[in-house]
Amino acid sequence: MGLRPSTAEPRWVRLLLVSVTLLFLGAFLVTPLVAVFVEAFRKGLGAYLASFADPAVLSAIRLTLLAAGIAVPVNLVFGLAAAWAVAKFEFPGKSLLTTLIDLPLAVSPVVSGLIYVLVFGLHGWLGPWLQAHDLQVIFAVPGIVLATVFVTVPFVARELIPLMQEQGTEDEESALTLGASGWQTFRRVTLPNVRWALLYGVILCNARAMGEFGAVSVVSGHIRGKTNTVPLQVEILYNEYNFVAAFAVASLLAMLALVTLAAKTLVEWRVAAAPASIFAAGEKP
Amino acid sequence: MRWPRRRHSVLPGFGLTLGFAVVYLSLVALIPMAALFLRSRGLGWGGFWETVTTPRVLAACRLSFGAALIAATINAVFGFVVAWTLTRYRFFGRRLVDALIDLPFALPTAVSGIALTTIYAPTGWLGRALEPLGIKAVFSPLGVVIALTFIGLPFVVRTLQPALEDLEVEVEEAAASLGARRRQTFRRVILPAVAPALLTGFALAFARALGEYGSVVFISGNLPGKTEIAPLLIVTQLEQYDYEGATAIAVLLLVVSFVMLLVINALQRWSGGRHARGA
The missing domain is CATH 1.10.287 (Helix Hairpins)
Incomplete structure (x- = not known):
């Protein structure tokens, strides 16, 4: 030795x-x-599969897909816009803006739900007006979508901002000098430069959107078959001592988590392998 | 040749993107949060103080802060060992272990909650081992600590990893060649260099643990005054249509969140802002 x-x-x-x-x-x-x-799988494959025949479970899956299907694209657009403004320009209040973008991560999920109850709930700011027009946000689908949007605001933006700041504006300036329009520059230069970070942000955003519990729980009202998302359905089944069904539905979310982790690892390998800029392959800024 | 950064960029779309971002953020986040503060003003200082100093609220806050502090400390110690092992040593399955660290981020909190409860129940895999020792992990403050440790772990590990990777071996070699023992090098050279990152990770884990709800409510048992955490108390009061009580505790939690956010930002600037990761 x-x-x-x-x-x-x-x-x-x-x-x-x-x-x-x-x-x-x-x-x-x-x-x-x-x-x-x-x-x-404690009671076998049959009992596992039977858990998904419950109409309440199917409706919960549909609602979760709907909420994520709205929250992810909306926050994708927001993330791109915010990252473009923050990373490519200098302006007063910039660090305040980046702090505010991260705010939903710092707030307790329960508080995130509560603020919407205080705006849209029966005793909230808009409550009387909404009731007069026969509209319901809290204890209904719109409230669940709103709460999901709120908790997933930061995910795309916070992946894009540091990367785009590091990449600077030289690539875009070159493209503009070569005669590309602003939109072309964004689509052909900026987007390819950040594609892996963008994908990663979307994956994280989606995972949180589908898995959110606290915020959604506060605004949901737990109406079976109507306002229960998959995590809320897990809670209901568990509290009813229907453990096999609860864990069967939970296993869907656990698989989603594993897929998220695998995708994250894959993206990290791609980022490590990919050049930082489409113009300057291998050159570190 | 690099020009000094100009105030007016040639890139288009500044007004559009900034305008959209600010309007969106205001509608989705800032205005609803303002609603919370305005609502709490209706209570007045006296009413606010009275609400947040009832024995039940005080007990919930004590538990939330205490358990979050203990969990963050456990994570600081074990998170350091994990981050150290993952950056310094090569062992079988290291990459798999590294990928697994983010599990508490990726696993929905409700799933973590029911899984932890099942494991630590007296009949569960780990609860069975604790029961003969007289340790009650489920429906006790210990359960709260367990859940908060689970969700806080990635914050410490992911903040420390880049800091440990950035440490230059030359510095350690210099310390060794000047006669420092490995233990001395660790205490005098390595630890001070990663202290800002360790503190940042600790603060992130603590902040997350304070507001955590989903993973805790199943394992804690939610006994008022004993195992009831502050976020759960908000939900309970909301269910009883006590909006004022719920709002007062929420304001308290939100103010602490703001303070933690400022502390974390300051810590990140101190550590050079480069080791700041954690979702």
């Missing part, structure tokens, strides 16, 4: 630290994940 380099720990320390890491992560991360699938 050779001498240990001066910047490495003794072998027993390394073994100890690796063991602590694996034990800690095993207990805290792997066990819950495995438990979801074990509990879901």
